[in-house]
Structures are given as structure tokens and as C-alpha cells.
Amino acid sequence: MLNIGIIGYGVRIDMLMDDLFALPYDVRIKAITDTNHERVRALMKKDGSKETMHQMEIDKIDGLMRKCEMNPDAITFYTDADEMLDKEQLDGVIVGTNCTTHANFAKKVLNRNLPLFLEKPVATSMEDLRILAECEATATAPTVVSFPLRVSPLVQEVKRILDTDIIGKVEHVQAFNDVTYGFVYFHDWYRNESVSNGLFLQKATHDIDIINYLLGEQPIKVCAMKSKQIFKGDMPAGLRCSQCERWETCMESTYNIINVRNDTPRSDYCSFAVDTGNEDSGSMIVKYESGMHVMYSQNFFARKGAGRRGARLYGYKGTVEFDFLTSEIKVFDHMSDKVTTVCLNDQNSHHGGGDRVLMRNFVHLMQGRTTESVASLKDGIRSTLVCMQAKASSESEQFYPVTL
Incomplete structure (x- = not known):
């Protein structure tokens, strides 16, 4: 035992x-x-x-x-x-x-x-x-x-495809995370940015870890930008949807999230209060040791069918694309019209x-x-460091090295 x-x-x-x-x-x-x-x-x-x-x-x-x-x-x-x-x-x-x-x-x-x-x-x-x-x-x-995403069957299959050299060495990556449940980061404890430290750290850590794992290269430099365009306002600090007179008209109220949008909230703090932290979109560019770079962007007000999470990895011979929301992988042959689609199920388990x-x-x-x-401690440190430096870059408009 x-x-x-x-x-x-x-x-x-x-x-x-x-x-x-x-x-x-x-x-x-x-x-x-x-x-x-x-x-x-x-x-x-x-x-x-x-x-x-x-x-x-x-x-x-x-x-x-x-x-x-x-x-x-x-x-x-x-x-x-x-x-x-x-x-x-x-x-x-x-x-x-x-x-x-x-x-x-x-x-x-x-x-x-x-x-x-x-x-x-x-x-x-x-x-x-x-x-x-x-x-x-x-x-x-x-x-x-x-x-968990790095060891999911979807990412493991992408890794297998890359290891076969079908597309050649990966020389560029475009990664994306359009979060359909983004309201969680403005309703729940995450909204306290002194605790969450922003959404590069809370969300992009998964995605950067996947990219690090698939590339097998060391990130060396990062720059980033973030915006807060939607989840801001002048409602009172600490306000809850259950106490607000706008609960019926506000589409971010817990009532409408549950009964109109058919989603599942975990808390009911106001997303438009003066104490609501976090950016609602962000992007970073990461340079790797071989000289290649990765573009990554995340969005927290995309909804429903607009959601996607994955990446495109480009080699000279082909491109591999994967998306967690569809559980699909597509391999595009650059030398012919051939496109191969691989479909996987979610294994009946989380992530x-x-x-x-x-x-x-x-x-x-x-x-x-x-x-x-x-998923070693070294992997956790590397991904977190990229995201911390991305946050610092987004607040200073400078490149930051990925070093302690």
C-alpha cells in the first residue's frame, strides 16, 4: 500500500x-x-x-x-x-x-x-x-x-510524427489558445492578479511546455504584449453577480452564463469591477537556440465554436497542425497535394x-x-521562466533573456 x-x-x-x-x-x-x-x-x-x-x-x-x-x-x-x-x-x-x-x-x-x-x-x-x-x-x-498536455495521446502522436522526419526539422511554430471558458479568469480567484501573477503564467505555461517538449530546444529570449480590452470597468470592488442589479442583462453574469450560454461558472465575482485583474489577450515571440522563433497568442473572450488550442509546426518538407478541441492532427505535405488527418478520442480522462x-x-x-x-522539475522551471519573462516584457516593451 x-x-x-x-x-x-x-x-x-x-x-x-x-x-x-x-x-x-x-x-x-x-x-x-x-x-x-x-x-x-x-x-x-x-x-x-x-x-x-x-x-x-x-x-x-x-x-x-x-x-x-x-x-x-x-x-x-x-x-x-x-x-x-x-x-x-x-x-x-x-x-x-x-x-x-x-x-x-x-x-x-x-x-x-x-x-x-x-x-x-x-x-x-x-x-x-x-x-x-x-x-x-x-x-x-x-x-x-x-x-498533462505534453503526455496526452494527441501531443504524443504529434511527437511521433515529428520524430519520423516527415516534415523535416521544425523551423517555425505558430501556437494559439482561444479559451472558451475564459470568464473563469475574471470571475474566480484568478482575478486577483497579486495571486495569479497574470495569464501568461497561469495559462501559457501549458502551451510553452508543449512547444519546448516538441522542439527539444532551449528557449533563449522572449518578447511579449498583452491587452485588457473587454474585462474592465467601474463596477464596485468585491461585487458579486448575485448582488448586482444588472444580473439579467449582463452576459457575463452567472445567471446568463448558466441559463443562456449553457456554461459552468465556478464563482460569481463581477468581471467588470475595478478590482478585476488580468489581461484578456496576450501574445509572445520566443527565440530558440537554433535561431528559430515561436509565435504564441492566447485570448480569453473567444467563445463556443471560436475556441481552439494547439499549434502549427512548420518544416521545409511539411507542416503539422493539431487542435485539442477537435482532437485532430493534420499533416500537410509541401511537395504534393497530400493532406493526412489523424483523429483521436479524449481517452475519457481529464486533459x-x-x-x-x-x-x-x-x-x-x-x-x-x-x-x-x-514532466520534470527542470521542465516546470523552464516553462515558468519563459512566461514570467513574457509578462515582464509585456510591461516594459523589451526583450528578456530566458535565464535565472
Whole structure:
């Protein structure tokens, strides 16, 4: 029996537990450190009951009310991570706290030589990145960073195609993420930019990691630009849609998101309040060591059929294009009219099947069946550094090196 400890149990970790307990391994959650034990117990029970947004901020999320495969009554709860790590005999630890504390807790776990699963982004400041770089250089225990998209069947097939040299060496990339659920970043806790540190860090980390993985090259320089054109306004700070007289006419109210747009909000803070942070679109250009460059753009007010997430990778002999929303890959032959389309399903798992791959790898590392992480701490640091420097560039209109 493998005993896992969790530091910070929220909606994201709860999703990962679905995939962990769908695997045929003898694993249990032995202990949890969290500041709100009742919220954790409610998440784990998934009894179909509806909590109010003011209590849980997950009203109407029917899709998250799933069958429980964990018994919170058999778990030891802590409020102090050091106490849990000192008292419990654990085989591995999952860190899913707020992003600003990832590096701090990661260091505590790695200093105890325990395998670590770390949520992304791995850090929100250069100081924390340097702490993690020191850990990466000295730690003997492995880390799996929460980068499920790189190990999804879709990206793995793209990697296989690139490795066959069908299109030749990749010499240019155009990547895109038009986020159909972008309202989440202005309704939910993400809207506090002092915590989220902007949407390059919160969202582009996945996409830049995929590109880094597919290219196998080191990013060396970045420039970026961001805009806030839609989600801004003069509504009072702290206003909730449930308290606003415009709830019926505002298309970003939780009422209209649920009942008119048929989407699923996680909170109901006003997207047009004076305290709503984050850009609503952003673009970066990243230069790589071979001299090639990548163009990446993300948008948070595209909706419905306008959504897409993927990239075009160009070689001299051909182009490969993939999109997570269609689960399709297209290979364009530059020397003929041939176009090959590959269709994959989503593997019935979160993040196109990637979460289950991460959980399997984490279990194998705890078991000692492998020593190789499919998404290492070095990968997490590299992607986060690109995104941090992109944010800095977008605020100074200068190029920034991708170095610590």
C-alpha cells in the first residue's frame, strides 16, 4: 500500500484523484494538510449536494459531482505541512496549494527526499524559481510537474510524427489558445492578479511546455504584449453577480452564463469591477537556440465554436497542425497535394488523457519502477521562466533573456 500526503486539496487535486483511483494500484490518501478541512471533506464526498457559491463557489457544477473513491474519515487532517511531513510515513506528496506557495512546499517535500507531484505554475516569482533551481540541482527524489498536455495521446502522436522526419526539422511554430471558458479568469480567484501573477503564467505555461517538449530546444529570449480590452470597468470592488442589479442583462453574469450560454461558472465575482485583474489577450515571440522563433497568442473572450488550442509546426518538407478541441492532427505535405488527418478520442480522462499518464508515472516513481519523470522539475522551471519573462516584457516593451 502506497501512502500519499496532500498539501492543499482543491478542485484541481480532486480531479487528479479521479484519475489516480481509476488506476489499478494499491494507493491511499493517508494525510491532508489544508486550511479548510470541511471544504476538503465536501469535495471528496461528492454526494451530489449543491453548495451555495458564497460557501463553496462551485454552484451548478454538476459535472464535478462524481462518485467518491476516497473516505475522508480514514484520512488524518493537518493544518501545518511540517507537522504532517514529520509525523506521517509517506511514499509521496502532492502539492496543490495556491501558486504563490508552490516553491515553499516543494522545497519542504524534496528536503525530506520524498517523491513530489507539483501543480503548475511551479513558482510565481524569480526568487521562488531560484529556490526550485537549487532543489532541482540537489534533490535525489523525483518530481512530476502537472503538465498533462505534453503526455496526452494527441501531443504524443504529434511527437511521433515529428520524430519520423516527415516534415523535416521544425523551423517555425505558430501556437494559439482561444479559451472558451475564459470568464473563469475574471470571475474566480484568478482575478486577483497579486495571486495569479497574470495569464501568461497561469495559462501559457501549458502551451510553452508543449512547444519546448516538441522542439527539444532551449528557449533563449522572449518578447511579449498583452491587452485588457473587454474585462474592465467601474463596477464596485468585491461585487458579486448575485448582488448586482444588472444580473439579467449582463452576459457575463452567472445567471446568463448558466441559463443562456449553457456554461459552468465556478464563482460569481463581477468581471467588470475595478478590482478585476488580468489581461484578456496576450501574445509572445520566443527565440530558440537554433535561431528559430515561436509565435504564441492566447485570448480569453473567444467563445463556443471560436475556441481552439494547439499549434502549427512548420518544416521545409511539411507542416503539422493539431487542435485539442477537435482532437485532430493534420499533416500537410509541401511537395504534393497530400493532406493526412489523424483523429483521436479524449481517452475519457481529464486533459485529453494526460492526467492519468501523470498519475501513473507518479505511482511508478513511488514504487521505484522508474526513475524518469515524464514532466520534470527542470521542465516546470523552464516553462515558468519563459512566461514570467513574457509578462515582464509585456510591461516594459523589451526583450528578456530566458535565464535565472
